[in-house]
Amino acid sequence: MIVAEAKSFAEVAEMVSSFPRLLVAACAGCTAICGVGGVRQAEELAAALRIHFRIRGVALETEVAGVTRQCEPEFIEELAAAVGRTGAVLSLGCGVGVQFLADRFPQVPVFPALNTRFVGGLAAPGTWEERCRLCGDCILHLTGGICIRARCAKGILNGPCGGSQDSRCEVGDDVPCAWSLVWERLSALGRFELLAQIRRPRNWANGNGGPRSSGGASG
Amino acid sequence: MNAASNFARLLRDGQFVVTAEVGPPKGAAADQLLEKAAYLKGYVDAVNITDCQTAVVRLSSIAAAVHLRSAGLEPVVQMTGRDRNRIAIQSDLLGAWSLGIRNLLCLTGDHQRFGNHPEARGVFDLDSIQMVAMVRRMGEPGEFLCGEPIRGERPRFFVGAVENPFAGSLEMRVLRLEKKIAAGAEFIQTQCVFDLERFRRFMVLVRGRGLHRRCRILAGVTPLKSVRMARFMRDQVAGITIPDEILARLESAADLAAAGVSLCVEQIRELREIEGVAGVHIMAIAWEKIVPEIVKRAGLYPRPALPV
Amino acid sequence: MNPNPRIIAFCCCNCAYAAADLAGSLRVAYDPEITIVAIPCTGAVEPAVVLSAFEEGADGVFVAGCLDGECRYKSGNLRARERVQTLRAALEHIGLEAERLEMYQVSAAMAARFGEIAGEFAARIRGLPPSPVRQRGKSGVSGVDRG
Numbered sequence: 001m002i003v004a005e006a007k008s009f010a011e012v013a014e015m016v017s018s019f020p021r022l023l024v025a026a027c028a029g030c031t032a033i034c035g036v037g038g039v040r041q042a043e044e045l046a047a048a049l050r051i052h053f054r055i056r057g058v059a060l061e062t063e064v065a066g067v068t069r070q071c072e073p074e075f076i077e078e079l080a081a082a083v084g085r086t087g088a089v090l091s092l093g094c095g096v097g098v099q100f101l102a103d104r105f106p107q108v109p110v111f112p113a114l115n116t117r118f119v120g121g122l123a124a125p126g127t128w129e130e131r132c133r134l135c136g137d138c139i140l141h142l143t144g145g146i147c148i149r150a151r152c153a154k155g156i157l158n159g160p161c162g163g164s165q166d167s168r169c170e171v172g173d174d175v176p177c178a179w180s181l182v183w184e185r186l187s188a189l190g191r192f193e194l195l196a197q198i199r200r201p202r203n204w205a206n207g208n209g210g211p212r213s214s215g216g217a218s219g
Numbered sequence: 220m221n222a223a224s225n226f227a228r229l230l231r232d233g234q235f236v237v238t239a240e241v242g243p244p245k246g247a248a249a250d251q252l253l254e255k256a257a258y259l260k261g262y263v264d265a266v267n268i269t270d271c272q273t274a275v276v277r278l279s280s281i282a283a284a285v286h287l288r289s290a291g292l293e294p295v296v297q298m299t300g301r302d303r304n305r306i307a308i309q310s311d312l313l314g315a316w317s318l319g320i321r322n323l324l325c326l327t328g329d330h331q332r333f334g335n336h337p338e339a340r341g342v343f344d345l346d347s348i349q350m351v352a353m354v355r356r357m358g359e360p361g362e363f364l365c366g367e368p369i370r371g372e373r374p375r376f377f378v379g380a381v382e383n384p385f386a387g388s389l390e391m392r393v394l395r396l397e398k399k400i401a402a403g404a405e406f407i408q409t410q411c412v413f414d415l416e417r418f419r420r421f422m423v424l425v426r427g428r429g430l431h432r433r434c435r436i437l438a439g440v441t442p443l444k445s446v447r448m449a450r451f452m453r454d455q456v457a458g459i460t461i462p463d464e465i466l467a468r469l470e471s472a473a474d475l476a477a478a479g480v481s482l483c484v485e486q487i488r489e490l491r492e493i494e495g496v497a498g499v500h501i502m503a504i505a506w507e508k509i510v511p512e513i514v515k516r517a518g519l520y521p522r523p524a525l526p527v
Numbered sequence: 528m529n530p531n532p533r534i535i536a537f538c539c540c541n542c543a544y545a546a547a548d549l550a551g552s553l554r555v556a557y558d559p560e561i562t563i564v565a566i567p568c569t570g571a572v573e574p575a576v577v578l579s580a581f582e583e584g585a586d587g588v589f590v591a592g593c594l595d596g597e598c599r600y601k602s603g604n605l606r607a608r609e610r611v612q613t614l615r616a617a618l619e620h621i622g623l624e625a626e627r628l629e630m631y632q633v634s635a636a637m638a639a640r641f642g643e644i645a646g647e648f649a650a651r652i653r654g655l656p657p658s659p660v661r662q663r664g665k666s667g668v669s670g671v672d673r674g
Contacts, residue, residue, distance in 0.1 A: 008620070009617065009620040009621065010620060040573065040575065043575040044573075044575045044578060047575055047578035047579055047582055048578060048617060048620075048621050050582060051578065051581055051582050051621050051622070051660055052620075052621045052622050054582070054660050055621075055622040055659040055660055056622070153330050153332075153341075154301075154327060154328075154330060154341065154343040155343055156327055156343060156346035157346060157349070158346050158347075158348040158349065158395070158398060159346070159395075160386065160391065160395070161346070161347075161386075162381060162382070162383030162386050162457070162458045163330065163386065163457035163458050164386045164387045164457075164458070165385075165386055165387070165457060165458055165460075166387075167387065170329070170330055170333075170457035170458070171332050177387070180387055180391075183387075183388070183391050195394060196394060196397070196398065198348055198349075198352070198398050198401060198402055199349075200349065201305065201344065201345050201349045201353075201364065202344075204344070
């Protein structure tokens, strides 16, 4: 799923500082599951902003509303009345949610409360790890189910590089060398032929030519 | 073939070659490079010029190579995939060949996080193996990576790659070395060897697969100037191991620099005895001045004349 | 600096609230400025609730839960402690001193200890200026719609 983290309070406060009324829009999708974008976090952020501005002598009115997913027009529609009342939106959705809100309500400013970081899975309670770079050209069957695009710091197709030491990456001892993991996994599977093959340069065109979309017009 | 590379001719002639490494300056003047060239001349067969090593901005490797060549040295241009995509690499290589550069060392490159621009975007469009294969095809059959033919003169570089026998399992390292050779690497320069015992085991595996016959392997050495430097390299530089006995020897030495040089000379003598080692690559980091003394004391001076 | 502070204490009814009750029975005096709110478990104290106490003018808030290992719901007290830590940092960003919020742990039998905690915290809050939220509130800034 999409993993996001809260922007610093100071950054959010700065971006909304000139708006007397604000809709704080939660999303019940990925960002709620990450614990940063649900209604609960929206309530907290709204209260924090109100206190922050009150201390500075500025009145801020907030409304909090949540939708199932900000990345679908049908759900966003539920926010229309509240957007009409407030005139500005602080979104706790991912970057996609923010953009869908901005597209639907072009007459009001929409602000991101989060930084959308990566696609990952739950590694430990509260800790998410990046596992996919959305490259559109999956080769996990060749690497023992370990994504070297996402997990090798250089994303190289013929690793490991010379910076791998004790199965750790040169960027930091806390980062496992993805190619060491590939080596271990494929060795255990007895698939040495995959390790010996030279991988050709990647076709980046898949993710480099403007926004991607799926399905046809009829889809 | 690579008739224009004197370095290649010496290796093919079966000479035990000596190369050194020069880091270009962090400024726009060539004086420092020419000064280094003056004291290396006659003591080494070729000189590698690093490509913004450890991701720190320095004068370009190709430009530095042109300066060294004009001073009578045989340059080996290092090219990493960290800062350039396939378009830039191929373009730079056409330019390098046109300027008389004949030797190329392909590297993936140190991660930008360690350099002086940690916020830079790392390119890594090609890894070292893909780069080697691309450069060989630019020479023969003479085409760009996309398959389009190169017009007129083709760059026929003598192409090398690096290997770090000390990074991860030996079997994994030898397999990757084999991939580099399969991709077309004609020579290999290794990371600095301090752990001779492990290097010998590495070479047993290399010989077992006949790799030393398909490619010339130069063992890397580094003279240690101080205990602090040794500790730093052991602890901070990715992919370097320094055995405790070497540190102990340095720690007990009265004259550190002399001990470091003696150690390096001994290492070269031992490396020379290992079957399949075709030469040494001396990486005297910020201590290039010491190279002539090491070469002389290792019994590698004078350097052989070019074969006729 | 603030002789009559408003202090809200969220007290778990399995420990701190009972301790406060016992303190009353035993005639252990504790600070009269403290308004106690009984809650089933400190794990149920949402950050938004703490923030609303500050928003409505509290000068200080403390959360009092069970001793380690004694939570009726296993780990509600530990969660509360973590939340309070996080909220203290958040308060600084918002513009309130972190000292205005504290977490304490007591058992139902610790009536005297409750009195101490209450006194200690009230003294701390008296040493701080009145909540800037309340000062501004008095100056006539319009109320807040918390739709």
